[in-house]
Amino acid sequence: MRSVVYTKRGGMDAIDISESPSPQPGRGEVLVEVHRAGINFADLMMRQGLYSPVPPFPFTPGYEISGVVKELGADVENLSLGDRVVSLCGMGGYSEQVVTLAERCFRLPDSISFDAAAALPVTYLTAHHMLTYLGNFQPGDTILVHHAAGGVGTATGQLAKALGASKVFGTASTGKADFVRSLGMRFIDRESEDFVEVCKRETDGLGVHHALDPVGGKHMMRSYKALRSGGRLYAFGGSAAVKGSRRSIVTALRMVLTTPKFNPFKMMSSNKAVFGVHMGTWKDEAVLKKSGDPRWWRCLRTGESPLMVDKVFRFEEVAAAQQYIHDRKNRGKVLLDFSPE
Numbered sequence: 001m002r003s004v005v006y007t008k009r010g011g012m013d014a015i016d017i018s019e020s021p022s023p024q025p026g027r028g029e030v031l032v033e034v035h036r037a038g039i040n041f042a043d044l045m046m047r048q049g050l051y052s053p054v055p056p057f058p059f060t061p062g063y064e065i066s067g068v069v070k071e072l073g074a075d076v077e078n079l080s081l082g083d084r085v086v087s088l089c090g091m092g093g094y095s096e097q098v099v100t101l102a103e104r105c106f107r108l109p110d111s112i113s114f115d116a117a118a119a120l121p122v123t124y125l126t127a128h129h130m131l132t133y134l135g136n137f138q139p140g141d142t143i144l145v146h147h148a149a150g151g152v153g154t155a156t157g158q159l160a161k162a163l164g165a166s167k168v169f170g171t172a173s174t175g176k177a178d179f180v181r182s183l184g185m186r187f188i189d190r191e192s193e194d195f196v197e198v199c200k201r202e203t204d205g206l207g208v209h210h211a212l213d214p215v216g217g218k219h220m221m222r223s224y225k226a227l228r229s230g231g232r233l234y235a236f237g238g239s240a241a242v243k244g245s246r247r248s249i250v251t252a253l254r255m256v257l258t259t260p261k262f263n264p265f266k267m268m269s270s271n272k273a274v275f276g277v278h279m280g281t282w283k284d285e286a287v288l289k290k291s292g293d294p295r296w297w298r299c300l301r302t303g304e305s306p307l308m309v310d311k312v313f314r315f316e317e318v319a320a321a322q323q324y325i326h327d328r329k330n331r332g333k334v335l336l337d338f339s340p341e
């Protein structure tokens with residue numbers, strides 16, 4: 001089987017395609033023939049050596065896949081050969097075949113395409129986990145989300161609508177205004193508008209209930225400032241560490257050094273909360289299962305929330321696919337096609 005491999009820390013020159021024997025599923029595992037693998041911003045950061053935790057180089061990235069079950073390991077009862085599934089495989093998804101835990105697989109209804117399925121796990125799980133499990137989201141709440149046209153951004157917009165948010169403020173690059181508005185969000189131009197000011201102005205001076213910040217650096221304190229009393233900030237990324245497809249250590253350091261150190265006493269007097277969120281290191285499977293369960297499929301089946309898949313690249317074009325995201329061109333999710341030709 002062929003896999004995408006990061007051979008070392010670097011730019012696109014660090015990406016290779018390698019050939020290896022098919023892996024064997026162990027107890028509780030299945031072998032999946034991969035049709036689609038989702039690309040996440042974290043994959044780009046891993047390639048640049050700006051992400052933790054990651055396996056040592058060389059390794060195959062890829063948190064999520066959709067495909068067909070080809071082999072069953074011992075004691076697998078929830079799946080059968082030939083099942084179409086989506087899986088949060090943890091790592092190694094950029095591959096023609098993946099061994100993954102059966103309990104991390106969800107069987108797909110016929111109506112759900114491999115594209116739609118592979119776009120779901122990380123984006124929806126992250127958005128859902130923050131808003132509902134951590135954030136005690138209530139109908140009528142207001143949300144601020146950054147990179148609103150991206151993977152987690154579009155999932156947040158759609159989930160927020162399904163959950164009954166009264167308003168979702170979405171920041172993105174200038175050219176994405178129409179796209180962000182088409183998802184029912186209040187577009188804020190990240191290049192020319194002050195999102196704190198807009199959020200306050202349009203919530204009677206109060207601020208938002210939930211601010212989702214995957215940017216880090218100084219930006220994170222601004223997201224905190226956009227919150228109302230009782231509001232919750234979710235610190236879930238550091239995209240400000242990335243400058244183009246090559247690593248810039250100065251940019252990465254600046255992000256780290258300017259990220260706020262929150263003072264609990266100040267948080268107390270302003271009645272605000274800060275959650276650190278990393279789905280990759282989340283351990284409680286029962287909570288994940290609850291998030292992974294019904295709402296996604298119902299939304300997809302009824303077409304209530306059309307998922308946003310922007311572009312699908314053949315896996316041999318993985319560098320072009322990642323460059324597309326570095327260039328901030330994506331509107332929704334970017335996938336890799338591993339299906340047998």
Ligand SMILES: NC(=O)c1ccc[n+]([C@@H]2O[C@H](COP(=O)([O-])OP(=O)(O)OC[C@H]3O[C@@H](n4cnc5c(N)ncnc54)[C@H](OP(=O)(O)O)[C@@H]3O)[C@@H](O)[C@H]2O)c1
Binds near residue numbers: 330
């Ligand atoms: N903690 C977790 O568990 C978790 C899980 C999933 C995602 N995340 C984080 O959430 C963020 C979004 O992830 P995603 O996978 O959904 O990606 P994405 O939003 O699809 O990422 C691409 C978009 O990010 C924006 N962006 C911001 N800084 C950028 C930069 N330096 N280079 C290129 N694009 C940049 C661009 O949109 P605009 O120019 O329109 O802003 C770009 O189109 C990332 O920071 C990621 O690490 C965290």
